[in-house]
Amino acid sequence: MQCTEHLSDSAVSKANAMKWIAVDWGTSRLRAWLVDGANVVESASSENGMAGLAADGFEPALLALIDPWLESAQDVIACGMVGARQGWVEAPYRTTPCPAAATDLIMAPANDPRLRVNIAPGVSQAAPPDVMRGEETQIAGFLMDLPDFEGVVCLPGTHTKWVHVSASEIVSFRTFMTGEIFALIAEHSVLRHDIGDGWIEDGFLEAVDEAMSRPEALASKLFSLRAESLLEGPAPNAARSRASGLLIGMELAAARPYWLGRDVAILGGGPQSAAYEAALRAQGAPITTASAEAATLRGLIALHNART
């Protein structure tokens, strides 16, 4: 920038030291932000998620995205599956109860001397056994804006998590494979030709109610969607809404101890979060919502702030 020409070398160095790189590195996607203090200067993303990378693929995948930023920033703070056993370096789990914001980050080995990559550990729970990687950082970000929040954070996703938060700590949590089961059924099961892309809210909510009352009937009610299509003709939008409602209703029945009588915050965005929100509102649960993407960045900023 023009103005830097007038700064002394040490002032430039200090200004650069303020910049750093936030990285959200999940199973299927890599996102990075160049951050000045707490302000995003630039952002970039790629499909180089953890699942597609070999052990030696992480550094090149990151450099492909952030190399131009390394002139002004070296410190990288990353969260998500990049810290899994199959990630860049394993960042061992902290165990519940623990603060949402981690302080014990793990430095990833790098060949490029410009890189200092610090990876946030995930959180595990002994009983019932459960794990998270990345969601704890989203919760830390959410708590930056609502530091006094007491209640339950619901994070819809492939593996939706319900997290009991109190005094800025993750007290307990539970993961549901609901989203993955829905995707398998919609894309790979005998229902794949019966399930469309559209959405019928009433049909979804009705199926949520049915599943909350009789969750055990899931596997037969799903097959009924196939039979209905054969006997009465296809209704792909209704089938999608019902299949989703049956699965989310089953989850709400099991997660009742989490959401019943507690403040619930949904950290999400997009149609899946909207479905959880509609289903919970229909149960009379008090809901607040916040953007998961914004919470991730805020959480990485929280981790960065804690180090400086």
Add this chain to the structure above:
Amino acid sequence: MQCTEHLSDSAVSKANAMKWIAVDWGTSRLRAWLVDGANVVESASSENGMAGLAADGFEPALLALIDPWLESAQDVIACGMVGARQGWVEAPYRTTPCPAAATDLIMAPANDPRLRVNIAPGVSQAAPPDVMRGEETQIAGFLMDLPDFEGVVCLPGTHTKWVHVSASEIVSFRTFMTGEIFALIAEHSVLRHDIGDGWIEDGFLEAVDEAMSRPEALASKLFSLRAESLLEGPAPNAARSRASGLLIGMELAAARPYWLGRDVAILGGGPQSAAYEAALRAQGAPITTASAEAATLRGLIALHNART
């Protein structure tokens, strides 16, 4: 055969007329038997199931298997998915309640003048919507041996069916996608590396009990298998047994109105049937078992007998 040389032409023709071909044509497999009256003379099978065949592929697939038999038999009786809309010719469903043994078979169009292929219709149920193709013929075969059976026939499979049978009729039935959901989870989900090939009966039965008490917890208890593997090391046989038990337990909870207080016959064979049997016996249900393959052939014989 040597002896035919001594028979007159008309005697040969009459002897040949006694032979016919029974065909079980499912989604993924084609099996045929050359039958003399009610005795199997030869059998053959191929992987040419309905799912892999275009409309004009059925006749060649059948001829590839039975061509040599057509010197002594022309009549073919077939059951299963071959009569589906995407099969050789659609054999419209009969509706419940109806006799297990169909009499209104549909003739499939054939170019080879030697072929007379009669396809059994499936059975449908209006409410709740449900369909079967093939199982009705298995039940007809089972009833040949136990004509006075009153109770419930359970047919484990990709889509397990529970069928209420009374006075040789299919009164009502319910299909569960349990087997397909298990296969999707074991082969395509995040659990695919955690689920092995072995079996631990105690773990299976414990999971059945858990799921019968809390069927709604399925999606979280499945994820716990992943978390356990990460936190405590892999236990692939236990994981397979538990995943299967959770799913079958959920099904047993929903199918309780079928099996509770009724005689239950399992038509099956193989490990999946054994799992259902163990789970039902643990619930104190009185069980008889019979071979599904034998029942299919017996059912096709019942259909043949009804026509001659």
